[in-house]
Amino acid sequence: MNNKALILPAETANISTMAKQLQAGDIAAIPTETVYGLAGDATNPAAVARIYTAKQRPARNPLIIHYASIDAMREDVYITPLAEKLAQAFWPGPLTLVLPQTPTCRISDLATAGLDTLAVRVPAHPVTQALLTACQRPLAAPSANRSGQLSPVSATQVAASLGDRIGFILDGGPCERGIESTILDVSGDIPHILRPGSITEAMLTFVIGPVQYGQAGVVDAPKAPGMLYRHYAPACPLRLSVDKPIPGETLIAFGPGPIPEGFASVLNLSPQGDLNEAAQHLFDYLYQCEQSGATRIAVMPIPSEGVGVAINERLHKAAEAVVA
Ligand code: AMP
Numbered sequence: 449m450n451n452k453a454l455i456l457p458a459e460t461a462n463i464s465t466m467a468k469q470l471q472a473g474d475i476a477a478i479p480t481e482t483v484y485g486l487a488g489d490a491t492n493p494a495a496v497a498r499i500y501t502a503k504q505r506p507a508r509n510p511l512i513i514h515y516a517s518i519d520a521m522r523e524d525v526y527i528t529p530l531a532e533k534l535a536q537a538f539w540p541g542p543l544t545l546v547l548p549q550t551p552t553c554r555i556s557d558l559a560t561a562g563l564d565t566l567a568v569r570v571p572a573h574p575v576t577q578a579l580l581t582a583c584q585r586p587l588a589a590p591s592a593n594r595s596g597q598l599s600p601v602s603a604t605q606v607a608a609s610l611g612d613r614i615g616f617i618l619d620g621g622p623c624e625r626g627i628e629s630t631i632l633d634v635s636g637d638i639p640h641i642l643r644p645g646s647i648t649e650a651m652l653t654f655v656i657g658p659v660q661y662g663q664a665g666v667v668d669a670p671k672a673p674g675m676l677y678r679h680y681a682p683a684c685p686l687r688l689s690v691d692k693p694i695p696g697e698t699l700i701a702f703g704p705g706p707i708p709e710g711f712a713s714v715l716n717l718s719p720q721g722d723l724n725e726a727a728q729h730l731f732d733y734l735y736q737c738e739q740s741g742a743t744r745i746a747v748m749p750i751p752s753e754g755v756g757v758a759i760n761e762r763l764h765k766a767a768e769a770v771v772a
């Protein structure tokens with residue numbers, strides 16, 4: 449790999465250098481509490497175009513826009529009373545809200561795929577916060593991987609996927625959540641979860657009452673998920689809810705056991721059976737499986753409750769998307 453990206457520790461001096469680069473239209477990988485993001489000035493069409501090119505992301509798949517605070521986004525989106533409530537409860541944090549754009553919205557149409565809504569979030573990671581404050585503009589930041597690869601949860605993983613396509617990776621250590629943000633569409637009458645994440649349905653319901661599940665806002669979205677663009681596709685077959693091995697399989701286990709035997713190797717997402725810990729380890733362990741040259745991956749059943757819903761959603765997409 450022609451790995452030219454510089455990995456910089458997330459120190460104050462590097463954060464302010466990075467902020468200047470982003471202001472000038474460059475793109476760079478940055479840590480967040482969910483996964484690493486590939487950030488660029490969302491108001492600059494050239495910067496946004498660089499993000500799509502580096503990721504090889506289909507232009508019809510819009511980006512999430514990150515802000516330092518709710519006040520910083522008022523020029524771009526209508527903050528409905530429902531959104532205010534959610535922001536109060538969950539921002540800064542791993543919740544993305546889809547809101548109607550205002551007529552004064554500064555965000556490049558490229559980043560929104562021409563939709564009249566905008567997906568926005570206030571991240572909690574102190575480095576992301578410092579960067580957003582320093583560069584004083586909204587940052588588009590999809591996961592810092594090539595389309596179809598794993599979302600990275602460490603600077604090394606970013607380098608493995610995009611190291612030959614970007615100049616800088618700001619290293620903020622491993623991501624605390626390890627799974628992408630929950631996306632909630634509150635632009636219509638009924639709130640819809642477009643993507644489950646670590647802000648769970650129960651947490652949302654507690655604050656705003658019942659929510660439904662819906663489909664992400666890809667322009668011209670086909671009805672079957674995963675048909676328009678590739679989700680993470682593991683390099684080898686991946687089986688779910690497994691209790692018996694196929695020879696040579698690597699097991700991704702969950703919980704204190706009993707752990708089924710006979711697998712080539714075992715990685716336990718959370719020996720204590722803690723779903724948040726499992727979410728934090730999920731992409732990292734899948735990455736380790738790929739790095740170790742695993743030929744088959746098996747995953748134990750994971751309860752579909754709380755953040756387990758998000759874990760299972762990612763795993764189901766991965767199992768459907770196997771290309772090898
Ligand atoms: P990623 O950047 O890879 O985390 O993916 C962002 C997700 O947000 C994609 O699934 C998009 O379809 C979704 N998204 C972004 N903007 C919007 C929007 N305005 N309406 C609905 N979904 C959106």
Ligand code: MG
Nearest residue numbers: 590591592599
């Ligand atoms: Mg992604």
